[in-house]
Amino acid sequence: MTSCRVACRPVTTILLYGDSLRYPSLRHEVPLEVIDPFLFVERDGETFVLTSSLEAERIQAVLEHATIVNMGEVGYYDLVDGGMARDEAEIEVVVRALRRWDVQQAVVAPDLPVAVADAIRATGVAVTVDSAVVEGRRRVKSAAELEGIRRAQRAAEAGMAAGEELIRNAERREGILRGRDGEPLTSERVRAAIRAACAEHEAPAPPGIMVVSALSGGGHDPGSGPLPADLPITIDLWPRDEASGCWADMTRTFVNGEVTDEVETLRAVVLDALAQVRAAARPGVGGRELYDIAAGVIEAAGHPTQRTRAPGETLAHGFYFGLGHGVGLEVHEAPGMGLAAGDQLVAGDVIAIEPGIEGLERVGGVRYEDLVLITDDGSETLTNYHYDL
Numbered sequence: 001m002t003s004c005r006v007a008c009r010p011v012t013t014i015l016l017y018g019d020s021l022r023y024p025s026l027r028h029e030v031p032l033e034v035i036d037p038f039l040f041v042e043r044d045g046e047t048f049v050l051t052s053s054l055e056a057e058r059i060q061a062v063l064e065h066a067t068i069v070n071m072g073e074v075g076y077y078d079l080v081d082g083g084m085a086r087d088e089a090e091i092e093v094v095v096r097a098l099r100r101w102d103v104q105q106a107v108v109a110p111d112l113p114v115a116v117a118d119a120i121r122a123t124g125v126a127v128t129v130d131s132a133v134v135e136g137r138r139r140v141k142s143a144a145e146l147e148g149i150r151r152a153q154r155a156a157e158a159g160m161a162a163g164e165e166l167i168r169n170a171e172r173r174e175g176i177l178r179g180r181d182g183e184p185l186t187s188e189r190v191r192a193a194i195r196a197a198c199a200e201h202e203a204p205a206p207p208g209i210m211v212v213s214a215l216s217g218g219g220h221d222p223g224s225g226p227l228p229a230d231l232p233i234t235i236d237l238w239p240r241d242e243a244s245g246c247w248a249d250m251t252r253t254f255v256n257g258e259v260t261d262e263v264e265t266l267r268a269v270v271l272d273a274l275a276q277v278r279a280a281a282r283p284g285v286g287g288r289e290l291y292d293i294a295a296g297v298i299e300a301a302g303h304p305t306q307r308t309r310a311p312g313e314t315l316a317h318g319f320y321f322g323l324g325h326g327v328g329l330e331v332h333e334a335p336g337m338g339l340a341a342g343d344q345l346v347a348g349d350v351i352a353i354e355p356g357i358e359g360l361e362r363v364g365g366v367r368y369e370d371l372v373l374i375t376d377d378g379s380e381t382l383t384n385y386h387y388d389l
Contacts, residue, residue: 148244287341
């Protein structure tokens with residue numbers, strides 16, 4: 001008699017569809033840039049992929065034991081020759097492949113295309129949307145992903161150094177910074193230097209990385225125009241490693257000129273929050289718990305947080321944002337670290353910890369952000385850059 005412990009255990013079938021550029025869960029399962037949509041199914045340790053002849057061989061090379069089915073094998077070209085539109089034919093062969101593999105139920109990501117979901121359900125396949133299951137598969141980074149994150153972080157540090165050098169060497173004149181050419185040093189000029197340095201390290205940074213101050217910026221506004229003398233300038237950058245598709249994320253704050261007691265105090269409070277969170281970060285600790293640590297430090301210094309806002313209030317100063325987020329194939333991914341964070345950290349998570357006090361009248365603010373790998377017994381800080389103003 002077969003034991004029910006083996007024969008009756010629930011089997012979770014994972015179903016993903018799309019390209020691996022826009023769908024990070026697919027890039028995790030198939031570590032290649034695949035520009036056309038394909039179908040990925042994993043059930044009880046078996047992997048199945050439906051793709052075109054352009055991709056089949058190289059997907060097989062990275063998924064040695066997977067069953068690879070070419071779209072032509074399930075009638076794609078016959079459908080197109082018969083007059084069916086390409087997008088309809090692509091969905092029809094997905095349905096046919098699922099029948100071939102006897103898929104009767106599947107867990108999918110929230111971003112599964114609606115047309116694909118509708119077609120699958122119409123055949124009687126039970127589809128369950130579960131982001132925690134799908135995203136959980138990529139929270140523990142593969143060795144290749146972790147190496148990519150480390151490379152992206154080195155690029156981030158090179159970019160930060162390029163931005164810092166421009167700010168440090170600028171002249172203070174009439175309340176703003178000027179470059180060696182006498183022209184105003186602007187957010188745009190610093191951003192361009194940062195992006196060039198990141199690109200040299202084969203990890204380009206997007207156009208919207210932040211170079212902000214009391215003169216310009218706030219929230220996710222990237223900042224624009226002249227940068228101030230004697231006031232904090234915050235740089236937040238997130239380059240993406242080209243080889244792996246993985247991101248890094250870091251923030252530092254600089255002042256060219258007089259560092260006032262107010263700004264120095266802000267720096268001390270934010271660094272205290274960062275240090276306390278880093279010390280507490282380990283497997284089993286919740287993202288909300290880490291947020292509460294940082295919020296407690298900042299509230300004790302007299303600044304508002306999301307926890308202290310009045311009901312219905314839109315907070316735009318103090319520590320008015322979450323503590324941080326996971327980083328990997330997305331620059332913002334699980335686990336979250338804010339009011340709504342429900343996940344506990346696991347070994348293999350990479351998280352960005354970014355406490356700050358911002359939006360202050362006349363001053364702007366101070367924020368620092370480090371990238372941290374959660375290990376079996378604690379954490380490893382991946383960021384290697386000073387905190388000097």
